Amino acid sequence: MLVEPNGVIGILGGGQLGRMLALAAARLGLRAHIYTPEENSPAADVAHAVTIGSYADAAKLAAFGEVVNVVTYEFENVPAETVDILAAHHAPTAPGARALGVAQDRLIEKEFVNSIGAGTAxxxxxxxxxxxxxxxxxxxxxxxxxxxxxxxxxxxxxxxxxxxxxxxxxxxxxxxxxxxxxxxxxxxxxxFIDFSMEISIIAARGRDGEIRCYDAPQNIHQGGILRRSIVPALAAADAVADAKAIAARMLTDLDYVGVIGVEFFILKSGGVLVNEFAPRVHNSGHWTADACAVSQFEQHIRAVAGWPLGDPARHSDCVMENLIGDEVERWRDLSREPQTCVHLYGKLETLPGRKMGHVTRLMKKSS
Ligand SMILES: Nc1ncnc2c1ncn2[C@@H]1O[C@H](COP(=O)(O)OP(=O)(O)O)[C@@H](O)[C@H]1O
Ligand SMILES: [Mg+2]
Incomplete structure (x- = not known):
C-alpha cells in the first residue's frame, strides 16, 4: 500500500486532530477528505474535501470509501460497523479494527495491556x-x-x-x-495510583513494521484535562526506556499502522504502569509540530500512506500548554511572545472545558 503525492487520505472525525492531520497531509502533497457528522468542523476548514454524514450512513460511507486511497481516524469512538462498511468498499482503516476495539473499552484495554506483560492499576x-x-x-x-x-x-x-x-x-x-x-x-x-509523574509515549509503526518513538513528555492534568506537557520529562531514563519498550510491544502485538499515544504513570518505586492508550495522534504530542522536524501528524500520515517514517528527533526543549475555554482570548498576548508557537483550532463556539487551541514555547535543548 502506497499513497503517492496527490492521493487522498480519508479522515474520520472533524476535530482539531483532524485539522492538524489535514495540514500535515497537505504539506506532503496529499489531500485530506474529512468525514464528520458535524457542520463547521475545525478539520473541514483546511481540508481538500468534506463529507458531512453520520457514522451509520452506509451510502455516504460507501461513496467516501470509493474516493479515498486509505482511511484513518482522529476520533477513537468511531463505531466498529463504520470500519466494516468502509472495508467492504476497499477502504480499510489504519490503525485497524482490533486497535480501535481494544482502545474503546477500558476493560478490554487493561486486559490487553496485562496480556503483553505490562502493568496497569x-x-x-x-x-x-x-x-x-x-x-x-x-x-x-x-x-x-x-x-x-x-x-x-x-x-x-x-x-x-x-x-x-x-x-x-x-x-x-x-x-x-x-x-x-x-x-x-x-x-x-x-x-488510585499515587504516582510520582505522568508521562506519555508518542510512537509510530510503519507499514513495514518499523517503529519510531518521540522523546517522552511529562503531562500535567487538571480536573482530568491535559493542562501542559513538558518536554523532555524529568523522569529516570530507565522508566522512560521501559515505557518505550511497552509502547513498542503494543504496536507490534496490535499489528498497528500509524501513531499511538500511550499514557503512563511512573511510580515512586520507579516502575511504570500503563494508564490508557489512544489509537491516534495525541494531545501530549502536539509539541512535535514545533520542536521536531517531523511532527506526530506528519508521522501518522506517512505511516498510513505507506511512506518511510520520519525522524522523530527533537531540536528544542519545550512546554505545550492547552488553551481551554476562554483562555483562547489570550491569543493576542501570546502571539507577541518570542519563541511561542500559537495554534488555534477555529472553533466557532467557546465552551468551558473545551480545547480551543494550544501554545508551544520553545527553549534551548538541554539534553
Ligand atoms: N487509577 C488512577 N489513579 C490515579 N490517577 C488517575 C487514575 N486514572 C486516571 N487518573 C487521573 O485522571 C486523568 C484522566 O484519566 P484517564 O483515565 O486518562 O481518562 P481520559 O480518557 O479522560 O483521559 C489521568 O491522566 C490521571 O491524571
Ligand atoms: Mg487519559
Missing part, C-alpha cells in the same frame, strides 16, 4: 452495585470508577474517597452516588 469490572462493592473489597479505597466506553478529558469518571469520614454518607450511600454519577453504565473500578 488494579481493576475490577463493575456492572451493578454488587460488583462495585466486590471491587472495592478487592482493590480498596481510594479508587476511581470509570465508564468502560466513551470517556475523555476526565468525563465519565468519579473518584471514590479513602475514608468514610471524608463523606457525609455511609459507604452504601457513597457507592450508590458514585454508580449514579457515572450513569449506572458498564464500568471499571481502578485502584
Amino acid at each position: 488494579p481493576f475490577h469490572p463493575v456492572d451493578d452495585l454488587a460488583s462495585l462493592e466486590a471491587g472495592l473489597r478487592k482493590i480498596g479505597r481510594p479508587a476511581i470508577l470509570k465508564t468502560r466506553r466513551l470517556g475523555y478529558d476526565g468525563k465519565g469518571q468519579t473518584s471514590i474517597a479513602a475514608a468514610e469520614t471524608d463523606l457525609p454518607h455511609t459507604w452504601e450511600e457513597a457507592n450508590k452516588k458514585a454508580w449514579a454519577e457515572i450513569g449506572a453504565r458498564p464500568s471499571i473500578l481502578e485502584g
Whole structure:
C-alpha cells in the first residue's frame, strides 16, 4: 500500500486532530477528505474535501470509501460497523479494527495491556452495585470508577474517597452516588495510583513494521484535562526506556499502522504502569509540530500512506500548554511572545472545558 503525492487520505472525525492531520497531509502533497457528522468542523476548514454524514450512513460511507486511497481516524469512538462498511468498499482503516476495539473499552484495554506483560492499576469490572462493592473489597479505597466506553478529558469518571469520614454518607450511600454519577453504565473500578509523574509515549509503526518513538513528555492534568506537557520529562531514563519498550510491544502485538499515544504513570518505586492508550495522534504530542522536524501528524500520515517514517528527533526543549475555554482570548498576548508557537483550532463556539487551541514555547535543548 502506497499513497503517492496527490492521493487522498480519508479522515474520520472533524476535530482539531483532524485539522492538524489535514495540514500535515497537505504539506506532503496529499489531500485530506474529512468525514464528520458535524457542520463547521475545525478539520473541514483546511481540508481538500468534506463529507458531512453520520457514522451509520452506509451510502455516504460507501461513496467516501470509493474516493479515498486509505482511511484513518482522529476520533477513537468511531463505531466498529463504520470500519466494516468502509472495508467492504476497499477502504480499510489504519490503525485497524482490533486497535480501535481494544482502545474503546477500558476493560478490554487493561486486559490487553496485562496480556503483553505490562502493568496497569488494579481493576475490577463493575456492572451493578454488587460488583462495585466486590471491587472495592478487592482493590480498596481510594479508587476511581470509570465508564468502560466513551470517556475523555476526565468525563465519565468519579473518584471514590479513602475514608468514610471524608463523606457525609455511609459507604452504601457513597457507592450508590458514585454508580449514579457515572450513569449506572458498564464500568471499571481502578485502584488510585499515587504516582510520582505522568508521562506519555508518542510512537509510530510503519507499514513495514518499523517503529519510531518521540522523546517522552511529562503531562500535567487538571480536573482530568491535559493542562501542559513538558518536554523532555524529568523522569529516570530507565522508566522512560521501559515505557518505550511497552509502547513498542503494543504496536507490534496490535499489528498497528500509524501513531499511538500511550499514557503512563511512573511510580515512586520507579516502575511504570500503563494508564490508557489512544489509537491516534495525541494531545501530549502536539509539541512535535514545533520542536521536531517531523511532527506526530506528519508521522501518522506517512505511516498510513505507506511512506518511510520520519525522524522523530527533537531540536528544542519545550512546554505545550492547552488553551481551554476562554483562555483562547489570550491569543493576542501570546502571539507577541518570542519563541511561542500559537495554534488555534477555529472553533466557532467557546465552551468551558473545551480545547480551543494550544501554545508551544520553545527553549534551548538541554539534553
Ligand atoms: N487509577 C488512577 N489513579 C490515579 N490517577 C488517575 C487514575 N486514572 C486516571 N487518573 C487521573 O485522571 C486523568 C484522566 O484519566 P484517564 O483515565 O486518562 O481518562 P481520559 O480518557 O479522560 O483521559 C489521568 O491522566 C490521571 O491524571
Ligand atoms: Mg487519559
